[in-house]
Amino acid sequence: MSKILIRGAKVLGGEPQDVLIDGETIAEVGTGLSADGATVVEADGQILLPGLVDLHTHLREPGREDSETVLTGTRAAASGGYTAVFAMANTFPVADTAGVVEQVYRLGKESGYCDVQPIGAVTVGLEGKKLAELGAMHESAAGVTVFSDDGKCVDDAVIMRRALEYVKAFGGVVAQHAQEPRLTEGAQMNEGVVSAELGLGGWPAVAEESIIARDVLLAEHVGSRVHICHLSTAGSVEIVRWAKSRGIDVTAEVTPHHLLLTDELVRSYNPVYKVNPPLRTERDVMALREALADGTIDIVATDHAPHPHEDKDCEWAAAAMGMVGLETALSVVQQTMVETGLLDWAGVADRMSYAPARIGQATGHGRPVSAGEPANLTLVDPAYRGAVDPAGFASRSRNTPYEGRELPGRVTHTFLRGRATVVDGKLA
Numbered sequence: 001m002s003k004i005l006i007r008g009a010k011v012l013g014g015e016p017q018d019v020l021i022d023g024e025t026i027a028e029v030g031t032g033l034s035a036d037g038a039t040v041v042e043a044d045g046q047i048l049l050p051g052l053v054d055l056h057t058h059l060r061e062p063g064r065e066d067s068e069t070v071l072t073g074t075r076a077a078a079s080g081g082y083t084a085v086f087a088m089a090n091t092f093p094v095a096d097t098a099g100v101v102e103q104v105y106r107l108g109k110e111s112g113y114c115d116v117q118p119i120g121a122v123t124v125g126l127e128g129k130k131l132a133e134l135g136a137m138h139e140s141a142a143g144v145t146v147f148s149d150d151g152k153c154v155d156d157a158v159i160m161r162r163a164l165e166y167v168k169a170f171g172g173v174v175a176q177h178a179q180e181p182r183l184t185e186g187a188q189m190n191e192g193v194v195s196a197e198l199g200l201g202g203w204p205a206v207a208e209e210s211i212i213a214r215d216v217l218l219a220e221h222v223g224s225r226v227h228i229c230h231l232s233t234a235g236s237v238e239i240v241r242w243a244k245s246r247g248i249d250v251t252a253e254v255t256p257h258h259l260l261l262t263d264e265l266v267r268s269y270n271p272v273y274k275v276n277p278p279l280r281t282e283r284d285v286m287a288l289r290e291a292l293a294d295g296t297i298d299i300v301a302t303d304h305a306p307h308p309h310e311d312k313d314c315e316w317a318a319a320a321m322g323m324v325g326l327e328t329a330l331s332v333v334q335q336t337m338v339e340t341g342l343l344d345w346a347g348v349a350d351r352m353s354y355a356p357a358r359i360g361q362a363t364g365h366g367r368p369v370s371a372g373e374p375a376n377l378t379l380v381d382p383a384y385r386g387a388v389d390p391a392g393f394a395s396r397s398r399n400t401p402y403e404g405r406e407l408p409g410r411v412t413h414t415f416l417r418g419r420a421t422v423v424d425g426k427l428a
Contacts, residue, residue, distance in 0.1 A: 003027075003035050004418065009043035009379060011369050013345025019048060021375040024417040028371050041413060043379055049349050051083025051376035051414065053356040053365050054326065055175075055253060056150070056229060056301035059085075059116070061107060062100070063092025068306040068396045070107035073326070074114035076304070076395035078421040080326040081378035081411040082114055084357065084365040085304075089121040090151040096121035096132035098140035105142035113421050117362060120144040122163050122174060126152050131159065134166050145361045148175035150229055151276075153211060155181055160215060164224035173225040173251075173359065176215050178236070179277065183207035188317060190263040190278040198266065200316070203278045205233040212236050216243035216250050227359060228252040230303050232277040234287035241296045251359050253301035254288050256332035257323055261285075261401060271312050271319030272401050275305070292351060293342040299356045302329045306397030324395050328388060330380060331407035338382075339408065364417075375418035384410035394427060
């Protein structure tokens, strides 16, 4: 069995320590460690984190392999420091049956770069009319625990209630894309000053907030778990904060781009900034950062949404919504949360590994960096500064809003059960 000695890494940003990996497991953590025949990784000044876990990734396969495949998506994930991702159900065919989720699960196993846990659709075909076979997906080899119609809102209150009741039986969770469809018909960007000046259809904050308010009350009524996808407004933060104060079993995520970018960027009419939910105001961004810091928002999730060139390089109204994010997420969190003093590296480990693994029940991930634990680890150089160049992405798509922008931090190594998937910043 291979041995790897990581020497002098700051575990969770603390004092430098050595970490010895033996096979798939962390064998020892301490100082002055040595191991005959071990591969040595000199990690002076670098931060060692548990492998990152993304609860919200679009891998596009099956059906849209021109955008991404499970292989290219997991390569992108490993490049960004991830050892596990949850793959959303809006594929073609939709992941609404045991057969489709098992296909995605198998493709993830074959990739070898990152564990893939499929998310099952809540409703058949994402149409919001009839519950999908939730139990069969849970009982399948994929063992689905998270269900979502992401990309579409489960707007029918009766369907949402039934879904919450169903998943409660086996400890699952419904992850809601909170978007009241009637309030967002024709919407192109955040409703506010900028949309009025540009003459683009506005996407009001209340379209998100009204669904979140309804769903936390439904979760309380049923006694079930609900997770809010890509929360984006200051008002949504207050609703989730209120719900948690009542003891409602709600969790929420924020994307890196909603922690950094604002609707002012839409003035360029560059479709790379077109995303669902839309980029909001500076006030919203600050509220989201504070909520992530105080735990109202539980996790960072990328909403990695790859698109082929032709779907984004067009006029604004025709462009697809979405941004890639796996390979830049940790850098954006370092800039917005660590360098602002809102989170330390232990906090980053919680929001990007421990908590998402717990919510999604990702066995073996989000574990402490200690002896006897699975060697799912990420090593990051926080002193690095560099401009984002999408030409170097492992993802098949290049629709990043950060092209040419300088971001801090670089993942130098990623280890999946003791096997290096990234070495010196390059895919192994």
